[in-house]
Amino acid sequence: MTDSFIQSIQRSKSPESSTDTVLSEYEIPLVTVDIVVFTIQDDRLKALLIQRKQEPFIHMWAIPGGFIHEGETLEEAAGARLQEETNVHDIFLEQLYAFGKPGRDPRARVITVAYYALVSSSSLKLEAHANAENIGWHCITELPDLAFDHRRIVDYALSRLKTRLESTPIAFQLLPEKFTLTELQRVYELILEKKIDKRNFRKKIISSGILKDVGETKMEGYHRPAQLYCFSDTSTLNANLDK
Amino acid sequence: MTDSFIQSIQRSKSPESSTDTVLSEYEIPLVTVDIVVFTIQDDRLKALLIQRKQEPFIHMWAIPGGFIHEGETLEEAAGARLQEETNVHDIFLEQLYAFGKPGRDPRARVITVAYYALVSSSSLKLEAHANAENIGWHCITELPDLAFDHRRIVDYALSRLKTRLESTPIAFQLLPEKFTLTELQRVYELILEKKIDKRNFRKKIISSGILKDVGETKMEGYHRPAQLYCFSDTSTLNANLDK
DNA sequence: TCAAAAGTGTTGTGTGTACACCCATGT
């Protein structure tokens, strides 16, 4: 995807050149989308990374992404490239920021529109049958060195996720449809990286009215079972401005 | 700028075609920057518009913008295109959002990275010697029909401006270096479109510590002169993530 | 009966809001 497309552009547009900044002659920047995918797995907040098989940054890890195809909106492109590389689909996406500093891709002028995505811990079994072998979840506290400016993009995605979590109820995107209040609180604690008081948390969440008590309980271990809740209003979450 | 460049691209890349979607054959979207420039003038919040001289949307109003040149960061491009069209320079810029829905420009696939800018009412004498005749400030409550998806961009810029104003002290960018508390309060009222209590406003601003009392006063009319203040810390405002 | 997590209330502190009068100035 990204790599082979850049190579084909380089071949078709400038066959005599083999250097880095081939496309800058045309003054037409290329545009990609890159996606920081978050999930919660094994009680850790993790991001999805793919190990590169080509230069530049060969063998380094990168976030998934690729070029925008004809007829796609930016958000559709982000969803489609993600599905091609990971098989996850129909997930929460929000545009983060456009990164376009000259030199961020050594081959050409590439502007990327970065997104972040949240996937439920229950739906993430779907990944790992991608084309590449080396694709995996990495704890955000222990990321390897990343290709391009992807470290900066991940850092910004994380900071956006934190602020969003304090203003809108997006935590549900990281949980299965039915969840306990303790599980929900754990999502907040992992993202905000701080302990939260159980009583205050429950009071705030319940009084906000965004939860529905599904009449069921969940047993886990040898102790009192927990009430299951679901999110009541998914319609308010879409923040896509470009449709 | 945008128009002549698209025309030259169309000529050079596809001389036999004279239709709208010339560049989509190459699947390479073009990238522009567009800027919503706000100021306060005559006790109104206004945005800068330029009347188009070409198709499409000829004679309609649009926000300033243009293509990204070689070697420019996105923010530099926004500042440069703005200066070329308006002569304002060194102003506050913040990236808003990337708009890239297919069809938003009928000629070609164009993705725009939108910015908003704030200019001081004292520095805005500089405009109006631009190349075009029809460039001017329009009250945000009485905008004409805008070209492309510019109305949506302006609306989003305004909503971003409101939320930024409640979280960070950017109002100073719309005022001269020295200002009175009443002038500052008026900026808040015009942007947030609501009356603010004078005592509560002054309490909050003063206790936040972001203002410095310059020892001077300002006389205006036949009444008690007002204290002048300036903003104490301009270093915390830059939100550019791409540098 | 024990272990382990679920569930529940009260009190203090700080932040935002509502509200009315005196002050300094030029004419």
Add this chain to the structure above:
DNA sequence: ACATGGGTGTACACACAACACTTTTGA
């Protein structure tokens, strides 16, 4: 002396933070 906007303090409501014990279950 008056008209005009500049400048100030207090009381109430509400949101947030701190904090400890009882309940339910399976083993």
